[in-house]
Amino acid sequence: DSGVTQTPKHLITATGQRVTLRCSPRSGDLSVYWYQQSLDQGLQFLIQYYNGEERAKGNILERFSAQQFPDLHSELNLSSLELGDSALYFCASNLGNSPNTEAFFGQGTRLTVV
Amino acid sequence: GENVEQHPSTLSVQEGDSAVIKCTYSDSASNYFPWYKQELGKGPQLIIDIRSNVGEKKDQRIAVTLNKTAKHFSLHITETQPEDSAVYFCAASNPGANSKLTFGKGITLSVRP
Numbered sequence: 001d002s003g004v005t006q007t008p009k010h011l012i013t014a015t016g017q018r019v020t021l022r023c024s025p026r027s028g029d030l031s032v033y034w035y036q037q038s039l040d041q042g043l044q045f046l047i048q049y050y051n052g053e054e055r056a057k058g059n060i061l062e063r064f065s066a067q068q069f070p071d072l073h074s075e076l077n078l079s080s081l082e083l084g085d086s087a088l089y090f091c092a093s094n095l096g097n098s099p100n101t102e103a104f105f106g107q108g109t110r111l112t113v114v
Numbered sequence: 115g116e117n118v119e120q121h122p123s124t125l126s127v128q129e130g131d132s133a134v135i136k137c138t139y140s141d142s143a144s145n146y147f148p149w150y151k152q153e154l155g156k157g158p159q160l161i162i163d164i165r166s167n168v169g170e171k172k173d174q175r176i177a178v179t180l181n182k183t184a185k186h187f188s189l190h191i192t193e194t195q196p197e198d199s200a201v202y203f204c205a206a207s208n209p210g211a212n213s214k215l216t217f218g219k220g221i222t223l224s225v226r227p
Contacts, residue, residue: 002157002159004157033215035217041219042203042217042218042219042220043158043203043205043217043220044217045214045215045216045217048214055212056212056213056214058214090157090158092157092158098207098209098213099146099207099213099214099215100145100146100207100209100213102148102160102163103160103215105150105157105158105159106157107155107156107157108157
């Protein structure tokens with residue numbers, strides 16, 4: 001158990017809909033990272049939050065947004081969903097403000113858009 | 115931006131043999147190179163990492179080597195066991211305010227009993 005909790009584990013929704021994925025980081029970790037994993041693209045970095053502030057941005061679509069709350073949990077919002085958004089979404093956390101130390105991954109949320 | 119490539123995409127070895135997975139990266143400023151193992155239905159887990167000031171690092175049956183000049187690094191697993199079967203990801207990140215961890219596409223390692 002990595003200590004990172006993601007909910008829900010599975011999500012099935014229709015095109016055009018909006019969903020929210022939730023992540024609780026390891027106790028004490030200040031950074032949260034979101035990744036998208038698809039079969040053909042591997043693990044793609046989406047966005048990082050550190051202590052409530054956005055710190056780094058990757059290949060995140062404008063239809064996607066995230067935030068980190070004062071209790072350090074994070075939510076990833078995906079809107080106007082398309083079939084191609086079907087993927088595994090992982091959250092990871094670590095103590096510092098940089099990805100240059102071990103990150104602990106949750107078990108992921110499998111999103112299926114139909 | 116950084117580009118990390120892994121070769122091969124699949125690898126099958128006999129139990130007890132060694133396995134070597136290679137990665138190349140493009141950004142010469144990258145200074146942190148972790149390897150993650152992902153088992154079926156789970157999130158990736160760090161197995162070993164290396165920084166650019168070190169050429170080799172070993173942890174029991176696992177070792178990583180880094181060649182900064184050629185911009186490639188490799189994972190070596192000796193005495194492979196069936197439980198080593200998983201997807202392995204290499205990654206690279208650069209220092210600085212906007213550092214990001216860029217992953218390779220992963221390699222599926224199968225260890226035949």
